[in-house]
Amino acid sequence: MDELIEYKCAKCAGTLIFDSNLQKLRCEYCGSTFTAEELKELQKELFQKKPKDYERTESEKRFWSEQEAKGIFSYVCESCGGEIIGEETTAATSCPFCGNPVVMKGNLSGELRPQFVLPFKLDKKAAKAALKKHFQGKKLLPKVFSSENHLDEIKGIYVPYWLFDVDTDTTASFKATNSSSWTSGDYRYTETKTYNVTRAGNVDFLGIPADGSKKMDDTLMESIEPFDYSALEKFNAAYLAGFLADKYDVAKEECKDRVEARAKRSAVDALRRTVTGYSSVTPQDSTVNIKHKDPKYCLLPVWLLHTSWQGEHYLFAMNGQTGKFVGDLPVDKRRYWAYFARNLLLVDGAVAAVLSLIMSM
Template identity: 30%
Template sequence: MSTSTSSTAIRFPCAGCAGPMVFDSESQNLKCRYCGAERSIDNVMEQPQEHPFDNEGDNLEALHDWGTEQQLIHCETCGGETLIPAGQTTSQCVFCGSPKVLPQADSGSIRPESVIPFQISRDEALSSFSAWKKKRWFLPGAFKKQNVNSELNSIYIPYWTYDTDTYSVYTAEVGIYHYRTVTRTRVVNGKSETYTATERYTVWHPTRGDYDRSFDDLLIPASGHYDSGLLGKLGDFELSELRTYQPEYLSGYISERYSVSREQGWEEAREIADDTLKSEIKQVIGGDEIRNLNIRTSYDDITYKHLLLPVWNANYTYKSKSYYYMVNGQTGTVSGHVPRSAVKITLFTLLCIGIAGLVVLFILSQQDTSVQESLIR
């Protein structure tokens, strides 16, 4: 069943007033928007199912069943696509703030295996940003003191995680430092003299070996519509708190449809694994230097999961210019862009140049003193 199919769609009416119930980050329950009644959500902590990466059966209807009716929204300006509960309307894009959003047909998106529900409220997200910006350097004084009027959107960002077993074979040359005493000649006060010094040299040896390593939950953002730098700084999610996906967690929230495919996500995960293997194999080889390192790695038993992780996405305007920031909906970590004060940056640059100049003058004065003492002797 695709996200646009409604035959088994689930809604969450209040038992008291029949009003819509949405997920409440403070109580971690469903809460009625009208009468405030709450209903608990079964906290299912089953081990999420890992799907074989090469499984041709990923078009099965079961993997497309989100358990609640969704509609796909497409932004004409930035191309962003989000999934919102059917019947809900939106007037602007959660990515760029553009009002040009249109309903679209959806051929089906793989539903998430797990989710971390929102734990940071809107007010807490605003407070986190306020505290964060006060610690930034070079901000205009007026901006640092004022309360920023932000447009916040709570959105579940899609991620892929990958597990894999690896087996690597490697060859390299390892260099070991040795030291020897050598005799050299120098000229002092116009006279030639000999002296001894310690000289380092490197002895190279060939080496080879193999290395086994398993990777668990290589976390890759499946969103292609955010600043990757900002999103990367929000990566302190505590995945131990993942809960088995249930549609109640999405009630009242927007979820982004992944725009990074499983294959693209795996390429990113493989690059991370390759870098990790290179670093760890270097540690295994040891030595003082390594050159001509060649690693060949096979990846086996590759599996993946689709996760939804909570993020507050915000934009604001300062002096007619737009800025963006994000708040981790679980931990409250903030990353973002802020205006800069040209005056403060200029003053800091001049200060650094002045300090560097004083250091140079000090070094030159010490050299002049040494020359004068040498002439006296």
């Protein structure tokens, strides 16, 4: 049973969406704009309303109970009465009939209420332009990929993240060597001096992110890092208007191992960088003690783009704040082998010609 929040214009009651360019809520009908703070006053009335119990339709009673068990929920749009299908984790979406953006308050309150939100800075247009740019300059991308490739879906989604502040107390040992050589008579002598090097210190981290959504591929989400946390805002559901949002379904405890592994590696690398003046340095042993602070629960902006080509699906992601765009692309095998043969023949011919020239001199 959930309550939907819809943001309505104070002037014309039109639907409000968050405009990433203006960084304000904008009425799609009369063009009025509101800051999140201004809207708080308007929200008060909405939030003070007694939550309306969700009532299933007859058809839902018959068909949806089983699907609900699988995590699918349906809601009724307060604007047009249309049925909105969402997942258990859905925190913000839009009505498929009238396009009205809605926020599921139940998934954003209590323990599920994020502490911070990083508002979208880049809009759908920027995401589409970034996708086009992503195809450029790739020698092995099939030429027809960008022309035949169909953008199936593009969605701006606030992905739930845990931001971990981590303090490390690290000790690492290294074997380092320095070599010097000299000649005497017919012999060249090389002296190798070996040192036992120890370094210990503290390396602190702020906001190592770990996505708290099972749906999101961890590698994909790590690829669009980093986010600039200086633009974090205290959570206000108004920022979600016009975008999708999910609540977390991966607990912070489950993210700890991933975060600790990254922190440990960076801490040891930081110590390694202080071992200088040697010709070789080999890590021997390291101990990293980690202290966690309670992670912050945040929503970070991500554009997801789904495309398809020759029956294959391709997923791209763009950091909604910095514009960093990632997504693996297919390889044109014919072009690969054509380049391979061209480079092989060019270099083979050049090397053979140069060798012939040198040897004939």
